[in-house]
Amino acid sequence: MKTTYYGQSTVAIETGDFKLLFDPFITYNPLAKDIDVKSFKPDYILVSHGHGDHVADLIEVQKNSGAKVICIAEIANWLNGKGVENVHGMNIGGAFNFEFGRVKMVNAVHSSTMPDGAPGGNPAGFVLYLPGKTLYFAGDTALTYDMKLLEDENIDWAYLPIGDNYTMGADDAIKAAAFINCKNIIGVHYDSFEVIKIDKDEVREKFIKAGLNLKLPAIGETIDL
Ligand code: NI
Ligand code: MN
Secondary structure (H helix, E strand, O other): OEEEEOOOOOEEEEEOOEEEEEOOOOOOOHHHOOOOHHHOOOOEEEOOOOOHHHHOOHHHHHHHHOOEEEEEHHHHHHHHHOOOOOEEEEOOOOEEEEOOEEEEEEEOOOOOEOOOOOEOOOOEEEEEEEOOEEEEEOOOOOOOHHHHHHOOOOOOEEEEEOEOOOOOEHHHHHHHHHHHOOOEEEEEOOOOOHHHOOOHHHHHHHHHHOOOEEEOOOOOOEEEO
16 A cells, blocks of 8 residues: 655555545645646545645546545535535545445544635544555544544554644644554645644654654655555
């Protein structure tokens, strides 16, 4: 299984014959200027919430690829209204068996409005039960004790926001790693805007001191999970 980081919270996962893409935000991210959004051909797009830095390229990528979008019901309805029909709406606490694996939508503590002001329902995270690996994509979230509910899920890798200001920062992400009982963390949602710029060396040091394996892949870099 492989994962590629594209900046902010945009990540791809290749599992079996399937390509999953999370929270596409490329065009308006100067840090991702070398990434060609037209080259994205996912089979599924998972959307955590409606903010622009998670959905800016959603409709374009969906139209280019025909991917099925997995998201909360309100965003599913919003997409239907924009002419996107290949959508699978879910809600918090629900799971569904897709052809690539099982996805459970879980709580995130944040807000969610679509770029045009339409309501985006509740923000969400995802637990993915994939062949051989269980992953957690936290979405934009504060540290929340709900994460403790995941401690027995045998999560192999977790994508956690670490940029602070809009989401939890590194110190709370380290607590989140303890709540979910997972040592392998991929940091996301940092450096794209002035207020979420981090000192990577300082953050790496904190995670090492906590006994955690933190990966901060470069934009466009692929790593094995
Ligand atoms: Ni957000
Ligand atoms: Mn965000």
